[in-house]
Amino acid sequence: xxxxxxxxxxxxxxFITDASPTSNPNTGVFWQITDIHYxxxxxxxxxxxxxxxxxKTTNSTRSVGLFGNYKCDSPWTLVTTAIDxxxxxxxxxxxxxxxxxxMSHVSDNQSSLLxxxxxxxxxxxxxxxxxxxxxxxxxxxxxxxxxxxxxxxGSNYYEKIISMSGWKQFLGKSEQEQxxxxxxxxxxxxxxxxxxxxxxxxxxxxxxxxxxxxxxxxQFAWLxxxxxxxxxxxxxxxxxxxxxxxxxxxxxxxxxxxxxxxNQPYLDILRRYSDVILAQFYGHGHTDSFRILYNKxxxxxxxxxxxxxxxxWKSSLPGTGSNNPALRLYYYNRNTGQVLDYxxxxxxxxxxxxxxxxxxxxxxxxxxxxxxxxxxAQSLNKVxxxxxxxxxxxxLYFKYNSVSHGVQETCDTNCYxxxxxxxxxxxxxxxxxxxxxxxxxxxxxxxxSTIHHHHHKTKSPPDYAFYVIGGLALVVLILxxxxxxxxxxxxxxxxxxxxxxxxxxxx
Ligand SMILES: *[C@@H]1O[C@H](CO)[C@@H](O)[C@H](O)[C@H]1NC(C)=O
Ligand SMILES: *[C@@H]1O[C@H](CO)[C@@H](O)[C@H](O)[C@H]1NC(C)=O
Ligand SMILES: *[C@@H]1O[C@H](CO)[C@@H](O)[C@H](O)[C@H]1NC(C)=O
Ligand SMILES: [Zn+2]
Ligand SMILES: [Zn+2]
Numbered sequence: 344x345x346x347x348x349x350x351x352x353x354x355x356x357x358f359i360t361d362a363s364p365t366s367n368p369n370t371g372v373f374w375q376i377t378d379i380h381y382x383x384x385x386x387x388x389x390x391x392x393x394x395x396x397x398x399k400t401t402n403s404t405r406s407v408g409l410f411g412n413y414k415c416d417s418p419w420t421l422v423t424t425a426i427d428x429x430x431x432x433x434x435x436x437x438x439x440x441x442x443x444x445x446m447s448h449v450s451d452n453q454s455s456l457l458x459x460x461x462x463x464x465x466x467x468x469x470x471x472x473x474x475x476x477x478x479x480x481x482x483x484x485x486x487x488x489x490x491x492x493x494x495x496x497g498s499n500y501y502e503k504i505i506s507m508s509g510w511k512q513f514l515g516k517s518e519q520e521q522x523x524x525x526x527x528x529x530x531x532x533x534x535x536x537x538x539x540x541x542x543x544x545x546x547x548x549x550x551x552x553x554x555x556x557x558x559x560x561x562q563f564a565w566l567x568x569x570x571x572x573x574x575x576x577x578x579x580x581x582x583x584x585x586x587x588x589x590x591x592x593x594x595x596x597x598x599x600x601x602x603x604x605x606n607q608p609y610l611d612i613l614r615r616y617s618d619v620i621l622a623q624f625y626g627h628g629h630t631d632s633f634r635i636l637y638n639k640x641x642x643x644x645x646x647x648x649x650x651x652x653x654x655x656w657k658s659s660l661p662g663t664g665s666n667n668p669a670l671r672l673y674y675y676n677r678n679t680g681q682v683l684d685y686x687x688x689x690x691x692x693x694x695x696x697x698x699x700x701x702x703x704x705x706x707x708x709x710x711x712x713x714x715x716x717x718x719x720a721q722s723l724n725k726v727x728x729x730x731x732x733x734x735x736x737x738x739l740y741f742k743y744n745s746v747s748h749g750v751q752e753t754c755d756t757n758c759y760x761x762x763x764x765x766x767x768x769x770x771x772x773x774x775x776x777x778x779x780x781x782x783x784x785x786x787x788x789x790x791x792s793t794i795h796h797h798h799h800k801t802k803s804p805p806d807y808a809f810y811v812i813g814g815l816a817l818v819v820l821i822l823x824x825x826x827x828x829x830x831x832x833x834x835x836x837x838x839x840x841x842x843x844x845x846x847x848x849x850x
Pocket of ligand 5: 378850
């Protein structure tokens with residue numbers, strides 16, 4: 344079965360021709376830029392241990408980077424070179440998706456609401472002046488309110504983002520009115536295709552302001568209404584937002600972004616309207632990844648594209664590290680809205696600083712790198728079927744995951760399963776089970792696959808094995824607990840790592 348499957352892959356690869364989408368008049372392009380994290384306190388002679396801020400006591404003259412530093416957020420030179428790079432590569436995209444987090448990772452006591460508004464305004468004005476005639480669809484990130492993560496329900500904050508941070512330039516009258524109610528809106532991309540800009544920061548588990556709310560700012564209800572409306576009119580929809588559902592793929596902490604009571608209803612809506620939703624675009628993780636949404640019978644029904652960040656900032660999450668600054672250009676069919684491909688661009692920050700010259704290079708073309716005809720959920724699903732800890736496709740994916748920065752890093756078994764399980768399991772329980780079972784029961788496709796999708800099946804144990812192995816594991820666990828209690832009896836140790844213990848800014 345497995346061998347046959349690889350044969351199938353080989354055969355399909357050999358039929359993929361280099362159909363460069365640019366030559367087709369129906370093919371349009373659009374940019375996604377995300378997680379700029381502009382820090383106006385970045386100093387070329389600053390301290391990389393302190394976000395490259397200049398310390399008052401030491402007066403260093405050693406440059407830590409003209410275009411930025413892997414431990415710090417973006418200086419203005421990096422922000423401008425990113426926008427210049429977009430313009431130089433493609434100055435006439437059909438539209439631009441800007442998926443949040445413009446503010447730096449400085450602690451809240453060094454910031455203020457006014458600083459946040461002005462920081463976002465600087466970026467808004469820069470984008471608008473570089474692309475005066477291009478539609479820009481912005482959404483807020485968890486670092487864009489103040490204090491960070493505190494995305495409010497009903498507040499004049501949203502009004503101020505429009506009036507003080509320059510989003511008047513991007514949103515029409517009716518979009519502005521909707522945005523003021525909770526930071527989300529619907530707009531039109533091209534004829535027949537709408538974009539729904541969401542505020543998933545309201546679902547973020549680090550947001551203390553939404554606790555006790557079943558549907559913060561009535562966003563779920565509003566979203567369902569929009570999707571119903573699009574469906575009844577035969578329109579298609581792109582969903583854009585800052586924080587994606589599911590878990591983060593690049594940290595040993597196995598962080599899940601949303602509160603569990605929000606993750607499930609959100610996924611339920613995505614599944615229910617997967618025929619209306621063409622694609623989804625997110626940021627926040629700073630890494631280059633994707634997610635596949637499966638229906639209940641295990642068939643891939645939607646792709647979530649997770650674009651890497653402009654900021655190279657080294658995350659405080661264990662295992663995450665830094666990334667090269669990134670920009671992404673998508674290709675899509677203007678008639679159907681189908682997203683066909685993307686080109687990932689990056690700035691080699693080491694090289695840019697050495698040569699004092701910023702050059703935005705192509706990192707990879709998605710369809711070429713992964714040998715797939717398009718970047719649909721079905722095609723990406725096929726890519727994940729070739730993933731093993733040291734399979735060439737996974738190694739490639741892992742290299743791109745840090746925008747070719749962590750090339751010297753290897754992904755051990757733990758790292759691999761967190762990556763793989765996060766990509767194919769957006770449901771928290773499925774993700775946990777996948778990690779526990781080391782990918783042998785990764786998602787519904789593997790144990791509830793129907794006859795129609797046999798070629799999607801990889802070797803997985805029969806269902807009863809799950810309970811047999813589970814029972815054995817339980818026995819071993821109980822034995823281990825007994826032994827553990829006996830051994831550790833007199834060491835009054837702390838109970839290991841806890842998510843709640845983690846402090847500091849997260850992406
Ligand atoms: C950041 O820069 C501003 C002036 O541009 C200065 O007033 C402020 O003290 C700086 N903050 C930090 C934390 O260095
Ligand atoms: C933008 O559009 C206006 C009016 O359609 C036109 O006059 C102007 O030249 C355009 N600017 C650019 C940079 O394309
Ligand atoms: C970035 O540039 C440095 C210095 O020129 C080089 O050693 C490194 O291989 C480059 N990295 C990539 C991903 O191109
Ligand atoms: Zn974020
Ligand atoms: Zn971010």
